[in-house]
Amino acid sequence: MTNVLILGANGQIARQVIAQLKSSKAAMKLTLFLRNADRIKDIAPADSTIIDGDTTDTDALKKAMKGQDVVYANLAGSNIEAQAKDVVSVMDALRIKRLIWISTLGIYDEVPGKFGEWNNKTLGSYIQNYAAAAQVIEHSDLDYTLVRPAWLTNKDEIDYETTEKSEEFKGTEVSRKSVANFVVHLIQEPNLEVKHSVGVNKPNTDGDKPAWY
Numbered sequence: 001m002t003n004v005l006i007l008g009a010n011g012q013i014a015r016q017v018i019a020q021l022k023s024s025k026a027a028m029k030l031t032l033f034l035r036n037a038d039r040i041k042d043i044a045p046a047d048s049t050i051i052d053g054d055t056t057d058t059d060a061l062k063k064a065m066k067g068q069d070v071v072y073a074n075l076a077g078s079n080i081e082a083q084a085k086d087v088v089s090v091m092d093a094l095r096i097k098r099l100i101w102i103s104t105l106g107i108y109d110e111v112p113g114k115f116g117e118w119n120n121k122t123l124g125s126y127i128q129n130y131a132a133a134a135q136v137i138e139h140s141d142l143d144y145t146l147v148r149p150a151w152l153t154n155k156d157e158i159d160y161e162t163t164e165k166s167e168e169f170k171g172t173e174v175s176r177k178s179v180a181n182f183v184v185h186l187i188q189e190p191n192l193e194v195k196h197s198v199g200v201n202k203p204n205t206d207g208d209k210p211a212w213y
């Protein structure tokens with residue numbers, strides 16, 4: 001049995017991950033950590049633990065992380081660097097190694113061409129905040145995987161390819177369902193993409209900006 005803690009469990013990708021884990025046969029015990037915890041009851045597996053908490057509360061984080069094998073963080077906000085510091089320090093204190101962290105495209109200026117320029121301009125300080133959070137994690141000695149999705153859609157499809165940190169980012173968009181599928185693989189296969197930062201995009205979606213924008 002693998003104990004998995006999901007931080008920001010009501011996030012849109014996280015909800016897809018929970019749904020996909022529920023329909024897989026892998027033996028997982030989920031702990032769902034979120035603010036206003038009533039919101040997750042509709043999809044929480046019957047044997048899951050639900051914790052009402054904020055990641056800026058390190059005591060709550062410590063309680064939630066005790067006994068976990070994998071931490072999957074689906075967080076957001078301009079304080080994302082501070083959240084990363086708290087997550088890393090509590091994981092270190094409890095000697096938990098495996099972290100899956102949702103970041104964003106553009107944090108290494110790895111998005112080429114006109115789309116890269118548009119992405120930088122459109123996302124502004126969000127990119128710097130997410131880059132700072134990513135650095136906190138990459139400078140830790142955790143077994144992390146950073147996930148850098150393209151612009152997210154709610155399309156009901158699983159269709160994606162990945163790029164490594166050393167490569168240029170591909171495409172402009174990807175569905176949350178696809179990113180969730182990748183996260184589920186990371187949760188189920190402990191050695192997959194360890195200490196890597198992985199871009200996730202839908203194939204053949206190159207352009208100057210996402211098609212719908």
Ligand SMILES: NC(=O)c1ccc[n+]([C@@H]2O[C@H](COP(=O)([O-])OP(=O)(O)OC[C@H]3O[C@@H](n4cnc5c(N)ncnc54)[C@H](OP(=O)(O)O)[C@@H]3O)[C@@H](O)[C@H]2O)c1
Binds near residue numbers: 014035074077102152
């Ligand atoms: N939109 C895009 O095109 C795009 C592209 C690439 C990457 N991303 C990033 O990918 C990540 C996941 O995407 P998503 O669609 O799943 O995002 P989302 O629905 O906004 O989920 C983020 C979750 O983080 C939670 N959160 C934020 N601060 C928290 C705190 N202090 N304590 C506990 N929970 C906290 C939020 O909780 P509350 O519901 O309580 O606010 C929210 O549920 C986000 O960081 C997003 O910025 C987005």
